[in-house]
Amino acid sequence: MSTSDDKALGSWYGMAVGDALGQSVKGLKPETVKQYFKTVDAYHDVKPHIGKGVKRYRMKGLYGVQTQAALAVSEVLLATKKPAPEAIADVLMRMGANGPEGYFGVFRRPEGCFYKTVESFLNRMDMAKSNEPYAFGATFSVALPIAAYMKRNSVTFRTQCVELARLFSIHPWEIVGTALTGFLVTRCLELQSASQPGALKHLFGDAVAFCEEVETLLQVEHGDAWHAVEKDPQAFSKTLRELETRYEPGQCDALGKWIAENASRFTGVDIVHPTQGHALTLLPFALLMLVDVPGGFGAVLTATLNYGREADKLGALAGAWAGALYGFDAIPDAWRSGLVNAKEIKARGEALARRKSWKGDKDLVAMELGLTNKEAEERRKFLPKETKKTAKKPAPLDDLWLGEEPRESISQLKEDPYKWRQFERDKAKKKRDRRRNPGFPE
Template identity: 25%
Template sequence: MRTSSSNIPVAERAEAAYLGLAIGDALGATVEFMTPHEIRVQFAASQGVHRELIGGGWLRLKPGQVTDDTSLSLALGAAILTADGRVEPLACAQAFEAWMRSKPVDIGNTIRRNLLAFRRTGHPVAPPSEHDAGNGAAMRVLPVALATLGCDPATVAQAVLDQAHVTHNNPVSDAVCLLLVRLLQAALRGRSLPQLYRTEIQPFIQLHPYCALRPHRRDNPSGWVVETLQAVLQALLDTSDFEECLIDVVNRGGDADTTGAIAGMLAGALYGLDAIPRGWQQALDPRIATSCRGQAQALLALAPGS
């Protein structure tokens, strides 16, 4: 297993994580809701593997276009920057609601329902619900991880939950969001994948056995945050570089834009900018690429540990 070099600057890792989020989103959107068999048939000309940012999919995207995973993350990042690095539930809810009014290309049912409730009531925290264990809060945690790098664990956890509970007030979603931020921040600091497994992933699974990794591939993962996490961690642990990880996870099908986005942010933080294929960087929507790069640096500049 190739491990991340500890010599990569934090600023580069942050930028790679944000670009990785967008690239994984754009790559996975092409095959979202497809099964692995359907992907192999459709991409028979490329040995049954989807590996390029070509757009299309059920959303009929342009090449390099992203979905709600990236656009909602950017909305959250903008809200955090406006609040000088603070994660405030009302500011997050207002940013998300404005994003919804902009008619995004896609929006999850749980996010839509709870943002409509915020529009009616003005209350920025969704009610607790055992049914809201989707991956919509987990896919957008990167701005929080960047802005709180170096904060004490309690402050980081509160910030993670403050953004998550605007749309997903659920203990399973909470646990995954908190894990992802811990993984991101450890990777940003130069920790290797084996170290992340030993200090974060393995203890998490012991505490949450329903998230245990399967002995075989987690194919066709749904939007349930547990299946999303399993697919992402399996792809990350079974591969040794950024490109291989993203190709592995999106070709599992299912909710591939979100598994791609989360795997992309983690792999970007682990492996750095040079590990992201130049062709993928060039194919990404240039406006999105500029926004991701800019937010990564701006958020990191506000973090006490940058």
């Protein structure tokens, strides 16, 4: 395998590894990540922490919807050599059709905007153009198979990324962010590994120039998307331009705070953390980590995932870019071997890198259904068990307050806490009724 192919495979495999590593700390605060796991340097088992911060069971080493969406795109791309949105929509609908209880088809932990979009395919007049105005970075990963396949930026590359993003959202930020996700892979494929913090600072400027190209493309060819929302459609290029100006090595926390404040200014919504689920926070922050953290694939991904929260999205982004920069062989052996379904992920990645038609034995939908069923079966062991208790029938106490109670009755009542509480409640109710209705019979 050539160096170019190895790095393209690294990008694809790095996406899946980052997604899977991020599953264990998804939704957790950085302090909680440190408390539970110290650092994200392995596929962690969430079983000891279910109900104590981790709400749902996640199979150790298994990727989620970020990689699954990319797999759907790769399925079409390898079969037809084009990421046709209509064909991808068909694959996604089949993936969302059947699955175990508590899941949307075979998909694992998709956001509401994702399954709402997939469900909308059946009723669309124009399949390739979504009217969903979300910008949560939910589908950035769909551009990664195109980047691994084409390996370079071009007019065709930009057009295909934009058209694919339009399948999911009409929001210009989601569209620009999706295309930029793929572009940064192609750019990292051309670069040498970074040994010093800030050695890749020029990536901010490269990203700005690409964003401006895509924003122009949207304005000219996708006017409905350009004017879809009242927010500034050039927010991505403006954000990255200012981030480049502000960047100083070793200032990730301070710059992360600025990223959140900047996103709040553009959205009009109070965004507190750069790892919250928004297009204008997740992509700039993941890029910041790639630029600021030297030391190889593992160092970049661990530093990024230690921030928790939207860890699956951050992991997919940082893993794809770091994999493209450092190559497949730079991914730690334990992470490569510990990835569930590693053989199939690698085989599809090799086919993308070599631009070969896929002739795999496993059907994508059947493969993902098997994995989701397995996780669901394990998850059932950790669901809270319903306790079936027969309700106690309260003893009739209506006559206990009608006259002076003998000491024996009061003593007997006090021996049964349930009866005593019932007696006190009923006594208070009778007193209240007497006050409200003086004619209440004594």
